[in-house]
Amino acid sequence: MSTDRLRNPRLRGRFRRFSGLIVIGLALGLISGIYALATPGRGGTPAAAAPDDVTQGQRLYNQSCISCHGRNLQGVPSQGPTLIGVGGAAVDFQVTTGRMPAPYQGAQVPRRKPLFDDEQARQLAAYVQSIGGGPDIPTGSLADGDLARGGRLFRLNCASCHNFVGEGGPLSSGKYAPALSKATPTQTYEAMLSGPESMPVFGDNQLTPQEKLDIISYVESLKKERDPGGFAIGRVGPVPEGLVIWLVGIGLVLIATLWIGVKA
Template sequence: MTRITAWRRHPLARYAVLILALALVGMVYAAFVQAGKPADAALAAGKVDDVAEGRSLFEKHCMSCHGTNAQGTTTAPTLIGVGAAAVDFQMSTGRMPAAAPGPQAPRKPPAPWVNETTTRQIAAYVQSLGGGPQVPGAEQVDPKLGDAGKGGELFRANCIQCHNWVGAGGALTQGKYAPNLNEATPTQIYEAMVTGPQAMPVFNDTTITPEEKRSMIAYITQVREQRDPGGFALGRIGPVTEGLVAFVVGIAALALAAIWITAKKRQKS
């Protein structure tokens, strides 16, 4: 007892107790965080079992490119921290699994084993690895709740440089391109903005708020339904196509006119 009492009265005893208490709190906190990560991710995806099922699917279909623990390889990037939204976007649009390596994965029909359930399960597993943007809810992407006028302003300020003013898409550098948005669902449009797939930048909530994203979705879905009463749409790509058609039609008209004038002169002579 005398020795213990002496230790308690030592000048460094209070610091030792403080360090011990902090270490204990840190270990308890770390245990709770590690235990809660998969559960939180699965809860966001719908089922607690989704993480385990998602890992099994990942090992079967994705591990060969993305690595054993989704850490990435020379073939494919890391999936740690990309979030469930990125997985849902890539798999629902058929971009993943990729058919072949290339500068950009094209949109295509999903693989036979890909469906709503398997996509949700792999998304839950990837979400458990390091967080990231989650799949948006129905209200977040409902075009009826957005302001199409405001969305058009935002779209023209941030997106038309690549996607064209009506979302028809366009070519980029090094074999990449901005895809046509006419086939994208409101959920996929939102997920693309928060995850930045391919060459697209990330528009997080501090850059474009969720309400503004919803308004942009309202504009994109509205403009695709517009008609072209003034003439041919020509793909709605813009002045490049219009100029090409004007040049080809104009040259053809001039050539035909020249042939007709020459033929008339020969008849007179």
């Protein structure tokens, strides 16, 4: 636009209003851009499977696990137990819940942000499975459980430690059963198969595979009931939720400010 035309007061007014809209558009674009960057990619295509999971798993094991579990999974006295026969399910559970690699010696290792991604957990599991066997990572759909039966089985087998609504609770000598709200169906299945820490193993003689699915459907239903209201934002967790509120809030304030500025 030439300066001549901008000297025309009517056109200049229109241009000012127009540029205000551009600024709002840019602000919105920036906000959604930041949000897209800050939101972890979910779904999408999984990483291409490594040519040899066992070899990859062994490499990761030698880097991160060998000091406590030994060169041949035999365990290291006063560092870590043997992993022979614990199976891929135990490894996948421990690694995807961030418990392993343990950050320190001693007390019960809490659930943490995992150090390895799901693909690496699977590779570590494949390696341990290849040496000692044991219950492997469950495959197939875990969504075919019977809710009512699952509720009864949960009260019978799990509620004594995890409480009736899966909130968890203290056990003896400073240990605790954690809340079940963060466990995925796969992790819940694996916990039953492997019995982490002071949790008993629920082999297929204690709970048939179908009964495990029933229990999973009950554990999943508890999560839905405890939705605290408002938009769930895909249950991505408190930090991104805070970010959403922050960005949307700041965005709205920004837009309101610009709007007032344009009108004035």
